[in-house]
Amino acid sequence: MGLNLGFCRTFAVPEIARVLTATGRMTRHTRVRAKATGELMYRMFRHGLDGEEGERAVPALKCLHAPWAISDNAYRYVLACFDLAPLRWCAAHAWRAPARDLLAGRVPGVLRPFAGSAADSLLDEELRRALGVGRPAMPVRAATHTALRLRAATGRVRRRIRGSHRPAGMSMVQ
Template sequence: MSGARPPGGARDPYARLVLEVMPEESRVGLTLGFVRTFGIPEIAAVLHATGQVTGQPKTRAKATGAAMFTLIGHGPGSAEGRRVVEGLRRVHDRPGITPELMHYVLACFTVCPLRFMDEHGPRRPAPPERDAAYAFHLELAGALGLPVPPGDGLAGTEAWMREVERRRFAPSPQAGELWASARGLLASRLPGPLAPLAPVLAAALLDEPLRTALGAPRPPALVRTAVDAALRLRAGRARRAA
């Protein structure tokens, strides 16, 4: 599905997946995608400068989630979607925010929810849903006036993400402050009994390169095991109920 822009409606199976089939997993994945962007110093600097993540993390996260759900549900070309796209253009029209960085942000918001569904959802997203997710990715990039995204399909996009992270992930003071403000949001997505332990548990949801970029300490093995077990238990219950 590389090259041409997708036709209208190509994202529909993805919209159903995100909004109806796995909305909770989608919210966790979108939060993980948002946090992942902190690992690139240039993006962290822009987010930190707004003061919204450090000052009102819940408000910023809610607004980001609502924007993505609007785009996924209605499409970037809809009246609602065009308003969101215009807002995204204004926010990111800043020195240093290159097309590569914009593509990286979009990739995080597409790839990270699917990763979380794969690992912790009631089932893995089906091939038509993955194709629709990539169609949405292309559609949104086009609406933002970006060139065709790097990579071929979702697998190519994820490989490109890893290459960008290898080159650009680095610790920064802004990233550390953003993480200190946002980690409670990430941990609040955990199953109820674990949520009160947010400061310790949130870092267990991050991989090592991202933890290093955010200056987050590696949680003890017991904590990582507890978080993994809780998420596996939740996923198992959801799969039996599906």
């Protein structure tokens, strides 16, 4: 339902509404368009932008939208429609709240009380305002971003180590 509401919001931008109306993809082929867009968006969410599936979704979206002259701001608005509308709908009507509970379940028990604030610190100011989320305290923001930078650095080192010791074509798990 949230994704459907996001589709409706895309018509709020005149340049997007003109493209959608001219192509008929949202008015005559609604289900096909919704399914294809939903699959690509969820692939990016599920696998992340740095995963193999997510990496394939971004060029696919670019290719699909390349024929039309659409401003970067309009693209950002449409992407926000597919993020914010479903999140807001889920927050209001779903049986569980989005994002924070999922993160809290992955955090070790002793740190779990800080998981919600840590998740909120990953959001930029505009998104926090849109979601009605307060700004976490500076120590939580700093700790969250430091932990993520350390995790990224550790992952890069591990990849280099694994890659340099593994013969080409061999999987990591045999």
